[in-house]
Amino acid sequence: LDERFERLTKDGQTTLSGADAFQLYDTYGFPLDLTEVICAERGYSVDTDGYDAALEEARQRSEFKGAEQAIESVYREALDALRTSDGQSLQVTFTGYERTEDASTIAVLLVDGAKASSAGEGAAVEVVTPKTPFYGEAGGQVGDRGIITTDTGVVDVEDTQKPVQGLVVHRGKVRTGSVSVGQGAKLQVDAKLRDATRRNHSATHLLHLALR
Numbered sequence: 058l059d060e061r062f063e064r065l066t067k068d069g070q071t072t073l074s075g076a077d078a079f080q081l082y083d084t085y086g087f088p089l090d091l092t093e094v095i096c097a098e099r100g101y102s103v104d105t106d107g108y109d110a111a112l113e114e115a116r117q118r119s120e121f122k123g124a125e126q127a128i129e130s131v132y133r134e135a136l137d138a139l140r141t142s143d144g145q146s147l148q149v150t151f152t153g154y155e156r157t158e159d160a161s162t163i164a165v166l167l168v169d170g171a172k173a174s175s176a177g178e179g180a181a182v183e184v185v186t187p188k189t190p191f192y193g194e195a196g197g198q199v200g201d202r203g204i205i206t207t208d209t210g211v212v213d214v215e216d217t218q219k220p221v222q223g224l225v226v227h228r229g230k231v232r233t234g235s236v237s238v239g240q241g242a243k244l245q246v247d248a249k250l251r252d253a254t255r256r257n258h259s260a261t262h263l264l265h266l267a268l269r
Contacts, residue, residue: 061077134172135167136223149224162187166184176235179231211231212227214228
């Protein structure tokens with residue numbers, strides 16, 4: 058505090074900023090009421106509104122980090138679900154270099170970020186299959202779109218992502234019927250959109266090369 062008092066005196070100020078007061082609490086364990094008492098004894102006041110704002114910002118950062126960790130945990134569990142019966146860890150196999158259609162099985166189904174056994178019409182879902190022709194967003198190229206079809210429903214795939222290493226997630230909505238874990242599925246990439254995306258991606262690299 059002495060260093061801060063010296064700085065305040067030098068700058069001709071009489072109020073300790075909320076950011077400084079929060080740093081004293083967050084880093085050194087000084088509670089706000091103790092800081093206020095010490096400041097009052099020296100003839101200074103504390104910007105309590107600024108302190109509250111800094112505290113709220115820190116809480117939001119903490120909640121966001123916690124949410125990120127929770128989301129990643131869900132995807133780690135989804136990847137674990139692909140393990141073989143003898144415990145061998147697997148990754149989603151990408152078959153999109155050879156084909157734009159393939160058959161697989163729904164291994165994991167996420168609804169609103171939580172694992173589910175099935176999802177009905179209109180539900181926003183994330184579908185994981187052991188293999189897929191869908192390209193997950195990477196290297197500046199957006200993920201594929203298309204459809205996933207089972208005997209009981211159709212999912213419109215609006216985006217494909219790789220949230221953790223080795224995992225490919227198809228994000229979209231159940232267009233009709235319902236889909237369930239364990240069902241056989243036909244995965245079809247929108248080939249025309251894939252080709253257009255590929256051309257745009259290649260053109261971007263060529264432009265960067267020319268500019269360099």
